Amino acid sequence: MNAVQDPVARVEAAAVAAVEAVGGDAATGVDAALKPSAKPEFGDFQLNAAMALAKKLGRKPREVAVDLAAALMSPALGLKGVIAEPEIAGPGFLNLRLEPDALAIALAGMDDDRLGIEPEMKPHGVTIDVCGVNVAKQMHVGHLRSTVIGDTVARLFERIGRTVHRQNHLGDWGLPIAMTLHSLLSRKVDFATLDLDTLNVAYRDAQLEARGDGRGLAAAIANHCGPHRIAELETQEESAGAAQTAAREALVRLQSGDANMVTAWKRLIEVTMKEVYRACDLLGTKIAPESERGESSFRDELAEVVDTFVRSELAVEDDGALVVRFDDRDRPMLIRKRDGGFLYATTDLAALRYRVQELDSDEVIYVVDARQRDHFRDVFDACRKIGWSTLPDGVESKLVHLGFGTVLGADKKPLKTRSGANFKLMDLLQAAVDRGTEAVTIRAAEPHAPTHGLPPSELAAIGRAVGIAAIKYADLSGDSARDYVFDLDRMIAFEGDTGPYLQYAHARLCSLLEKAGDEADTDASFRIEAPEERRLALLLLRYPATMQAAAHSLEASRLCRFLYGVATEFSSFYSACPVLKTEDSGIRNARIRLVRLTRNVLRDGLGTLGIGAPTRM
């Protein structure tokens, strides 16, 4: 978009100039930005600077507003013909309205391949931690969030021209994995026919076996339980100890490269990831084997990481363990256990250094459960203290934990794998696809439906897109930080503020354009006359700014809200303004052009969210 020609940019620049002219020195720090009007009757944009300026100048807000309006329309700024005479309202709001021609020019300005979004030229990339799966564990609904939100944030950055590295930090190392391996090997399970469900059971059993319930024992004694109960708990403690010893031995064999162990371990990863990629493919996320960089890939760096902290005197011994302390809080971060073993935080430090330095990122984003807030705060602060967050050219990498809320059960308690009532991610996706296919098939049976007569395979593909759209949009459209109660019916609803609603608007747009065919004049000028056209047009103009804001704030929900608005305004336009049935060919062609731009924005926006946009449904 050319800043000289673009009418909105000209008004924005003029607003800044006018505020300076009226305020002089007092203008510094006063927000001269144009805001979209709260209501259509207030105009297109509002300038709220008069109130803030009046306070600093010690004048009446309405008087300042009058001066501001005069300054804005002074011949030097050349806004005559771009906006109508400003109206002053309330305490001193300046309501601005674009002239129809200016609006048409602004629309034409964004009607290009990039839809007005200029690529950001930055020398470094962005790394996004996504997915968060653990080897030998089934993906459950909690993984939906990290996978879908992470992938969409990645798409947002890609859309504004950034290089993005998706990183899947698999939990593929450590005691739990060794325990599972030991459990499988000792039961002589056939690794060739292994599936994830069997693996998951083995993982859970190994965990249960090894969990010593010391607290249970203490409580039993404190509560004067009978000797039988205490003996039972003591036995449990002992066998848990035995299981842990066995697991430790298994881990040692794995670490030392024991061929059988390594083969079995690789098979474990293979079986797990096959399922993970099935889910990722169905979800349409760009998460592939090249994103895989599990905890195990950093295992040889851990000793050196700890060493570096010790040498820099950032890590000190405490009760046998090595800890990093922070000035502003009591809680230290453990990076090495008393027995010499490393911890979660140690691996994360190694991974973070890799992501900033090797992947060359000026921003590293962790899309991980919000409950790990404190952990990431520690890791990030430690990373900054030791200087790993600074790039060779001196740029400080931004480290962000995009913590998403917990998925709760009907009892408002977090869904736990062990609760049994937990929903496997694949079951959820399948339910959505089934419902989508059912809805599409029913509609296709009606003779008038554009999908009537399509082969079942095509209807199934559309149904899949609809069902997945519902799931993804439901997860993306809210504030990601908030917990939500899992509700299958709500997640796969197709009406109202949902993914399929957006798809439906898109399909109607496509249908109009297909029917318009060759008769449409692609170079027709925009003509914005009806109120419905005006509302749609003004909203479309905000697409580039919305995209930038969504990417920079890591809020996919902003893009969702915007696209929902576009779909809604289009639907109103569609029922109020005939397009193909309009006699006047000038108006018809202008409307077709508006339809095309709307279709392009919706298609591009849905693509950025990672939601499919079928041309018929």
Next chain:
RNA sequence: GCGAGUGUAGCUCAAUUGGAUAGAGCACCGGUCUACGAAACCGGCGGUUGAAGGUUCGAGUCCUUCCACUCGCGCCA
């Protein structure tokens, strides 16, 4: 105990980061198709923004004190 997060319509969420009469969807009640696609549109019902103070032209948003719920807090990942 310490730290963090969240409280908005019956339910699920907004509110352009301090702006105009707090808006949408679902649900409920009405009205629109022999069709530029009714997965839609138009209208109605629904609010002491957890509570009380404070800051100012102006507060859901900022400050203080409470209340409720959730999460985290040294050798798991």
